[in-house]
Amino acid sequence: MINPSPNPPARVLRHVVLFAFNETAGPEEIHGIEQAFSALPAQIEAIHAFEWGINVSVENLSQGFSHCFLVTFLSEADRDSYLPHPAHQAFVARLQPYLAKALVFDYWSA
Secondary structure, eight states, X not given: OBOXXXXXXXXXXXEEEEEEEOTTOOHHHHHHHHXXXXXHHXXXXXXXXXXXXXXXXSSSOXXXXXXXXXXXXXXXXXXXXXXXXXXXXXXXXXXXXXXXXXXXXXXXXX
């Protein structure tokens, strides 16, 4: 997890992104997508923290989603600058051929 601040703010904006990959996405393509998403914090200053993981739930409720990425922002303005950022848009273009579905959910931490 990338977090440049030793004293995190009381509330942060969480941007949760879930991916389900299509049948054309092999291990090499998926690994490249993982690496490309993980590289965004170094390219986009608005990202306060970042982490990701692969589903390991035993509940069988993932609905095909295998990857979760959690991007943290300090403000809505930071999130809003991230979305159209050229590095983010290049990542989205790389992802599109392999994406079956995505789910994005933003919330303010309590």
